[in-house]
Amino acid sequence: xxxxxxxxxxxxxxxxxxxxxxxxxxxxxxxxxxxxxxxxxxxxxxxxxxxxxxxxxxxxxxxxxxxxxxxxxxxxxxxxxxxxxxxxxxxxxxxxxxxxxxxxxxxxxxxxxxxxxxxxxxxxxxxxxxxxxxxxxxxxxxxxxxxxxxxxxxxxxxxxxxxxxxxxxxxxxxxxxxxxxxxxxxxxxxxxxxxxxxxxx
Amino acid sequence: xxxxxxxxxxxxxxxxxxxxxxxxxxxxxxxxxxxxxxxxxxxxxxxxxxxxxxxxxxxxxxxxxxxxxxxxxxxxxxxxxxxxxxxxxxxxxxxxxxxxxxxxxxxxxxxxxxxxxxxxxxxxxxxxxxxxxxxxxxxxxxxxxxxxxxxxxxxxxxxxxxxxxxxxxxxxxxxxxxxxxxxxxxxxxxxxxxxxxxxxxxxxxxxxxxxxxxxxxxxxxxxxxxxxxxxxx
Numbered sequence: 001x002x003x004x005x006x007x008x009x010x011x012x013x014x015x016x017x018x019x020x021x022x023x024x025x026x027x028x029x030x031x032x033x034x035x036x037x038x039x040x041x042x043x044x045x046x047x048x049x050x051x052x053x054x055x056x057x058x059x060x061x062x063x064x065x066x067x068x069x070x071x072x073x074x075x076x077x078x079x080x081x082x083x084x085x086x087x088x089x090x091x092x093x094x095x096x097x098x099x100x101x102x103x104x105x106x107x108x109x110x111x112x113x114x115x116x117x118x119x120x121x122x123x124x125x126x127x128x129x130x131x132x133x134x135x136x137x138x139x140x141x142x143x144x145x146x147x148x149x150x151x152x153x154x155x156x157x158x159x160x161x162x163x164x165x166x167x168x169x170x171x172x173x174x175x176x177x178x179x180x181x182x183x184x185x186x187x188x189x190x191x192x193x194x195x196x197x198x199x200x201x
Numbered sequence: 202x203x204x205x206x207x208x209x210x211x212x213x214x215x216x217x218x219x220x221x222x223x224x225x226x227x228x229x230x231x232x233x234x235x236x237x238x239x240x241x242x243x244x245x246x247x248x249x250x251x252x253x254x255x256x257x258x259x260x261x262x263x264x265x266x267x268x269x270x271x272x273x274x275x276x277x278x279x280x281x282x283x284x285x286x287x288x289x290x291x292x293x294x295x296x297x298x299x300x301x302x303x304x305x306x307x308x309x310x311x312x313x314x315x316x317x318x319x320x321x322x323x324x325x326x327x328x329x330x331x332x333x334x335x336x337x338x339x340x341x342x343x344x345x346x347x348x349x350x351x352x353x354x355x356x357x358x359x360x361x362x363x364x365x366x367x368x369x370x371x372x373x374x375x376x377x378x379x380x381x382x383x384x385x386x387x388x389x390x391x392x393x394x395x396x397x398x399x400x401x402x403x404x405x406x407x408x409x410x411x412x413x414x415x416x417x418x419x420x421x422x423x424x425x426x427x428x429x430x431x432x433x434x
Contacts, residue, residue, distance in 0.1 A: 009283050009422045010399050011391040012214045013373040014222075016358060018306040022296025022322035023360060029305060030264070031322045034253045034294070058227035065308075071246065071366045081245040083364065096247035119240050130242050130366055137224025139215040139390050141371065145242075159237050167232075190228050200208060200234035201243050201367045 012140040017065050019134075024067055024100035037099035039070075039111040044093040046075025046115070050183045051129065051146060051173055052108035055101050058191030062105025066135040070097045070109055070146075072128075077115030113148070113182070119158050126153035126160065133188060142198045146186050149175045163197050170196045205427045206239060206367055210283060213399075215390035222386040223347055239367065244426075246366040249292050249326070258324040261295075261337040269319035271300025271338035275408065275416040276374070280331045280361060282425035287331025293421075294360040295335060296322045302341030302355075311343050336414070342381060354381035354388060363423035374419045375401045 021029035026036070040048060051070075055063040072095045073079050078087040080095050095114075099107045116124040129146040147154055149172055154160055160168055173184035189196050217229035262268055276295075280288040298304045298321065301313035305320055321340075325333045340355050356373040363369065375388065382388055391397040402417040409416040 007283070007285075007422060008396055008399065009210050009213050009424055010370060010372055010420075011396050012371060013358075013387060013390075013400065015360075015371050016373075017308055018298075018304040019296060019358065021305050021320060022294060022358070025322075029322075030320050032255070032258075034249070034292070034324060058231075061227075063228070069369070071242070073242070079241065079245040081248050083245050084241060094247060094249075117241050120238055125240060125242075128242065132366070132369060134371055135228060137222070137226075137228035138217065139219055139222070139225060139387070140211075140217055141369070142217075142230065143367070159240070162235050162237055191231055195230055195232050197232075198230055198234050200211075200236045201206075201239060 014136060014139050015067055015134040017136040019067055020100055024098055035096065035098035037097050037107070037109045039093065039095065039097045039109065041092040041094075043091040044074065044112050045091065046112035048110070048181045049113050050108055050110050050181060051186055052106070052183065053186040053188060054105040055107070055133070055135075055188045056105060056190065056192070060192060062101075063135060063190065064101055064103045064105055066101040066105070066107075066133060068099050068101070068107050069132045069134070070111070071095060071130045072111065072114040073117050075112050075115050077117045079117075116153060123158065124153065126151050126157035128159075133190070142190070143201050144188070144196055144198050145171055146184075147172050148184060149173060167197050170194065206244070206365065206424050207427060208236075210424045213391070213393065213396040215392070219386065219390040222390055243367045244365050246362060246364060246368070248290070249362075250290070253292065254324050254326045259333070259335050261319065261321060261323045261335065264320055265318040267318045269299065269316050269338050271316075273336070273414040274339050275334065275336055275410065275414050276357065276402065276419055277332065277334035277405075277408065277416065278419040278421060280327050280333060280421045280423065282363065282368070282423050284425035284427065286425070287327070288363055288423060289327055289329045289331055291327040291331065291333075292362045293325045293327065293333045294323070295337070295357050297337065297357040298340040298343055300338045300341050302343030313341070313343070339376070347386060352381050352384070354379040354385050359421065361421055361423065364426065365424075368424040370421065370423055372400060372421070376417065377401055377404055
């Protein structure tokens with residue numbers, strides 16, 4: 001039973017409305033969690049941050065049944081994956097998190113601010129977090145990137161440069177006022193005038 | 202080794218706007234998606250081990266005091282990339298309705314009984330060659346509100362992690378010969394017939410266990426990197 005080259009990939013289907021007890025249970029169901037929305041490990045270096053926001057549909061209504069997944073580098077810009085040949089993991093930081101949206105479409109991740117990751121030409125990209133959006137009514141998840149407000153490197157980032165300037169703001173998480181660990185707000189609009197930029201990857 | 206994931210592979214997926222499935226209408230982007238070169242961020246992905254998958258997480262029939270009601274089945278298969286290579290150590294998560302077509306989720310109000318011996322969630326990691334195996338009960342069909350007399354064909358939800366964040370796949374496994382196939386807008390959102398059939402498991406008599414459980418085989422093909430595999434002769 002070996003694979004046949006060129007047979008094509010298995011198509012995506014919606015995550016549906018009932019994924020929570022299997023994927024994002026957070027203690028509400030009789031099942032152990034594989035992933036949570038807290039990526040911080042005690043030994044991870046770097047600035048601790050919270051990224052939070054809400055997900056909205058084309059009518060501007062909150063989407064209460066989304067699943068969000070994030071993937072990011074550590075504070076030194078390295079991925080916890082042997083395919084990152086530069087990686088010299090010095091902590092238990094995994095860089096992956098998962099969160100369901102609540103009744104108000106809200107989500108939050110506690111993590112650390114990622115460091116710069118090189119682009120295919122070796123030039124640094126501005127710090128960013130990848131986010132995948134799954135949901136009922138979404139037959140295929142969407143990919144986008146969370147960049148950070150006030151980051152000097154944003155101006156030279158090769159991916160942001162591909163985005164029409166009037167839509168770039170949809171990719172920038174805004175720093176909330178306050179002391180203590182930084183909180184960044186990143187709302188996701190699946191559709192509409194303020195539609196978030198999504199990437200075809 | 203150059204890693205290149207062709208976006209041409211994505212043509213197997215359903216269009217995000219698929220109006221027969223009504224919820225897609227307000228939840229699909231209308232502006233063009235931005236094409237970009239893959240960077241290390243897209244080409245890496247989470248790696249998980251035995252701390253994530255416990256020994257019996259693959260058996261959905263032994264999570265409670267008694268056995269769940271319904272038809273016990275084995276679901277197994279090979280996780281491959283599109284270059285035909287097995288994907289070892291891939292995390293496979295499943296969730297499903299019980300034998301009556303009822304999910305344990307609080308939002309599911311279908312008036313079919315819950316089963317105190319069935320949660321309906323499981324997890325497995327593929328072996329060194331990319332194979333996985335679950336034991337569960339066959340889920341029932343259930344009604345939903347998309348249109349008059351709408352029923353979902355029996356299915357098991359699958360979530361799979363491949364080598365990269367962009368090879369991530371969430372799909373549904375269907376059972377062969379389901380009479381609801383022609384009427385289901387989610388199944389038919391995949392417009393290519395061959396691609397659609399890749400979501401349908403095959404009855405597997407060879408691995409059916411006598412006096413115990415029918416077996417279904419469901420191979421899952423993820424995007425491949427196009428990298429040349431190492432020849433070991």
